[in-house]
Amino acid sequence: MGTGPLLLLATLEGTVMAAVLALAAVGLSLTFGVMRVVNVAHGEFYMMGAVLAWAVAQAVPSAPLGFVAALLIAPPLVAALAWVTDTTLLKRLNYDPESTIVATIGLSYLLQQGALSFFGPDARPVAAPFSLRLQFPWFGYSGYKLFVVLAALLVLGAVWLFLRRSKAGLVMRATQVDRNTARAFGINVDRVYAGTFALGAGLAALAAVLVVPISQAHYLMGHDPLLLSFIVVIIGGLGSLRGTLIAALIIGLADGILSMLYPPTLAKIVATLVVALVLVFRPQGLFGAPAR
Amino acid sequence: MKALVPHLAVLVALAAMGFLLPPYHHGMMARVLVMAVFAIGYNIAFGYTGLLSLGHALHFCAGMMACGIAMREGVAAGPALMLGLAAGGVTALATGLLALRTAGVSFMIVTLMFAQAFHLALLYYGGFTGGDEGFPLPGAARRLFGLDLTQAGPRYAVALVLFGLVLLAQWGLVSSRFGRSLIAMRENEERSRMLGYNPFTTKLAALVISGLCAGIAGAAYGVLFGYVGASFGTTQYSILPMLYVLLGGAGTTLGPLLGAGLMAWLIDAASGLTDSPLAVIGVTLIGLVVFAPRGILGTLRQRGQKWLP
Numbered sequence: 001m002g003t004g005p006l007l008l009l010a011t012l013e014g015t016v017m018a019a020v021l022a023l024a025a026v027g028l029s030l031t032f033g034v035m036r037v038v039n040v041a042h043g044e045f046y047m048m049g050a051v052l053a054w055a056v057a058q059a060v061p062s063a064p065l066g067f068v069a070a071l072l073i074a075p076p077l078v079a080a081l082a083w084v085t086d087t088t089l090l091k092r093l094n095y096d097p098e099s100t101i102v103a104t105i106g107l108s109y110l111l112q113q114g115a116l117s118f119f120g121p122d123a124r125p126v127a128a129p130f131s132l133r134l135q136f137p138w139f140g141y142s143g144y145k146l147f148v149v150l151a152a153l154l155v156l157g158a159v160w161l162f163l164r165r166s167k168a169g170l171v172m173r174a175t176q177v178d179r180n181t182a183r184a185f186g187i188n189v190d191r192v193y194a195g196t197f198a199l200g201a202g203l204a205a206l207a208a209v210l211v212v213p214i215s216q217a218h219y220l221m222g223h224d225p226l227l228l229s230f231i232v233v234i235i236g237g238l239g240s241l242r243g244t245l246i247a248a249l250i251i252g253l254a255d256g257i258l259s260m261l262y263p264p265t266l267a268k269i270v271a272t273l274v275v276a277l278v279l280v281f282r283p284q285g286l287f288g289a290p291a292r
Numbered sequence: 293m294k295a296l297v298p299h300l301a302v303l304v305a306l307a308a309m310g311f312l313l314p315p316y317h318h319g320m321m322a323r324v325l326v327m328a329v330f331a332i333g334y335n336i337a338f339g340y341t342g343l344l345s346l347g348h349a350l351h352f353c354a355g356m357m358a359c360g361i362a363m364r365e366g367v368a369a370g371p372a373l374m375l376g377l378a379a380g381g382v383t384a385l386a387t388g389l390l391a392l393r394t395a396g397v398s399f400m401i402v403t404l405m406f407a408q409a410f411h412l413a414l415l416y417y418g419g420f421t422g423g424d425e426g427f428p429l430p431g432a433a434r435r436l437f438g439l440d441l442t443q444a445g446p447r448y449a450v451a452l453v454l455f456g457l458v459l460l461a462q463w464g465l466v467s468s469r470f471g472r473s474l475i476a477m478r479e480n481e482e483r484s485r486m487l488g489y490n491p492f493t494t495k496l497a498a499l500v501i502s503g504l505c506a507g508i509a510g511a512a513y514g515v516l517f518g519y520v521g522a523s524f525g526t527t528q529y530s531i532l533p534m535l536y537v538l539l540g541g542a543g544t545t546l547g548p549l550l551g552a553g554l555m556a557w558l559i560d561a562a563s564g565l566t567d568s569p570l571a572v573i574g575v576t577l578i579g580l581v582v583f584a585p586r587g588i589l590g591t592l593r594q595r596g597q598k599w600l601p
Contacts, residue, residue, distance in 0.1 A: 038397055092582055097397045098344050099581045102538070105531060106577030113571035227408065230401065269412045276405035279398050280390050 005138035006260065014256020016145045016214075019152035020207050022248035024225050025232035026159060027203035029244040032233060034176045034196045037095050040104040041085075042204055043226025044111035048078050049205025050217035051115050054124045063127035067213065070126065075205040082201030086194040095193070108222070115219035128213035148210045155206060156245065163241065172196060204229075227268075228255075231275045237284055295545075295601040299463055302546060303456050310448045318444050320560070324552045325451040326513050327536065329458045331548030333380075333505025334533035339542035340466055341498040342478030344396075346530050347403030348506050350387065350410045353525030355380040355507030357414065357421060360520030363429050369436045373511045380507015381500050383410075388499035392492055407530055414522035426521020434515055447516050454512055455549070458505055463545050463601065465501070474498050475543075506533075535573060538580045541589030545601040550588060 028042045039045075052074035057066035085107065093099040132143030163169035175182045175192045183189050204225070208217075215221075232251055236243030251271070258267045306325070313321060330352055337343045359376035363369065391402045414421045431442045439446035465471045473494055476484035481491050514520040533548075536555055540547030558576065559569040584591055593600045 038401070089578065089582065098400070099585065101344075101346075101397065101400055102534070103578050103581045106574040106581070109570045109574030109577070113574065116570075230405075234401070263416070265412055265416045269409050269416060272405045272409040272412065276390070276402045276409070279402050279405075280393050283394065283398060 018252020027200035043222030047222035049208030078205035079202035347407030355510030359511035376511020384503020541587030
């Protein structure tokens with residue numbers, strides 16, 4: 001393959017990566033934006049989505065139906081788990097940022113162990129709902145991967161509309177700006193927080209269900225998405241949804257293209273260092289507005 | 293000087309345990325002592341100065357790798373340990389200079405990212421560092437002051453002496469004027485700035501001291517147990533000292549030892565129920581944050597046992 005087709009392949013892979021990353025990172029960004037807490041267990045919610053998708057797909061005999069069932073069942077289940085976590089754990093901590101981090105670290109260990117015990121240490125595949133192959137002159141490309149990009153775009157658009165146009169989105173944004181004033185206006189802030197946490201976890205799980213036919217379910221798979229989501233959210237500016245989307249696109253594409261040319265570990269070292277330095281020298285992120 | 297009594301009592305009890313414990317618990321206790329040194333370092337940063345770092349595995353593993361690689365290249369154990377100590381301090385100084393420009397959650401994430409980058413770098417240069425598999429230290433090189441550290445008795449003795457020195461140093465530090473300025477940073481940074489203390493240099497000094505402890509702990513771990521590797525640089529080794537300190541009681545001199553010992557016992561006791569310590573660590577972390585954020589000794593002290601150091 002010449003340089004041109006190789007670059008095309010890398011860009012395609014990067015786009016798929018960016019789409020999945022955007023979904024997972026938007027969840028993390030929402031919880032940080034509205035609740036001002038960092039959820040370290042976000043990667044584990046992602047992993048739960050994938051593992052549940054496998055479990056559901058096992059129970060349904062036909063492959064396309066199994067995938068659809070997983071898509072409908074796994075994210076709400078993970079969201080419900082997150083709702084319970086919020087009301088029983090985070091609320092008791094009063095959403096203190098540092099305690100929340102420690103508690104969600106504990107939670108992530110628990111979920112990892114749970115998945116290991118009930119699911120086992122092996123990676124398990126879920127069949128893609130269809131096996132269309134797009135034939136380019138130089139190489140064939142999985143049609144399912146392009147479907148993932150399309151689905152992610154649809155979901156992100158829906159989240160955008162939900163936040164901008166719906167009453168619930170308005171209430172969420174109001175709580176983000178000033179939770180005390182929101183409470184004074186009769187908004188049930190506890191419920192908004194639980195809902196936001198559930199929505200964030202659900203989006204992570206959805207991203208995982210979409211990715212499982214590409215990369216298999218495994219109990220440790222939450223680690224990389226967590227790190228990448230962190231990177232995306234921080235580069236994009238903590239709590240800024242638009243920044244998160246732009247950053248996801250840039251980092252997804254960069255990761256796809258760079259890991260074709262350089263060893264992936266080197267790319268990860270550079271990315272983590274960049275994140276640390278962005279937090280130190282430009283805490284509002286590259287696209288966020290300076291803190292008021 | 294009254295607080296000297298409980299410290300010496302603990303050290304005497306530990307020395308007695310060295311003669312009384314059966315072999316299995318003997319080795320476990322030596323490990324606990326080394327990890328307690330690591331936790332004391334964490335306690336100085338988190339418990340006394342209020343710096344919640346999620347990246348102390350960096351200093352621990354830097355100390356361990358510096359010591360291990362030096363010994364592989366033929367340096368004797370004593371100087372290699374000193375190299376490990378220095379590596380812990382230097383990494384803490386370098387990351388602290390940058391990370392201390394942030395605070396709170398950002399500080400946690402920045403330290404986490406530095407530790408992550410270091411761990412990945414160890415893997416990337418696996419040819420030199422041994423990567424994830426690490427490498428064993430030859431038994432013949434593991435000698436200190438004529439003691440053969442492959443034997444259980446000398447190993448326990450060296451671990452105990454190291455722990456005793458660090459424990460007493462910690463006590464001396466926190467009861468000194470400088471130690472009180474650390475606590476002032478934790479309690480009210482603005483007010484201590486107004487009183488003329490420089491928060492940046494004070495916190496940086498605390499981090500460097502903390503890093504020195506982590507470095508010597510990592511180096512000692514390598515020398516005493518004969519194995520070094522990048523797996524000691526994973527996030528889990530940043531969480532463990534935090535867990536020990538939270539469990540024993542942040543800001544108490546004996547909390548790190550109590551936390552490390554109790555956690556080792558808990559994981560050992562639970563090994564019949566689960567095959568991995570992850571769940572035990574997770575449950576303990578959540579339980580502590582929700583029900584006892586001050587830890588065991590901190591809660592006791594709050595409930596009237598004012599004499600606890």
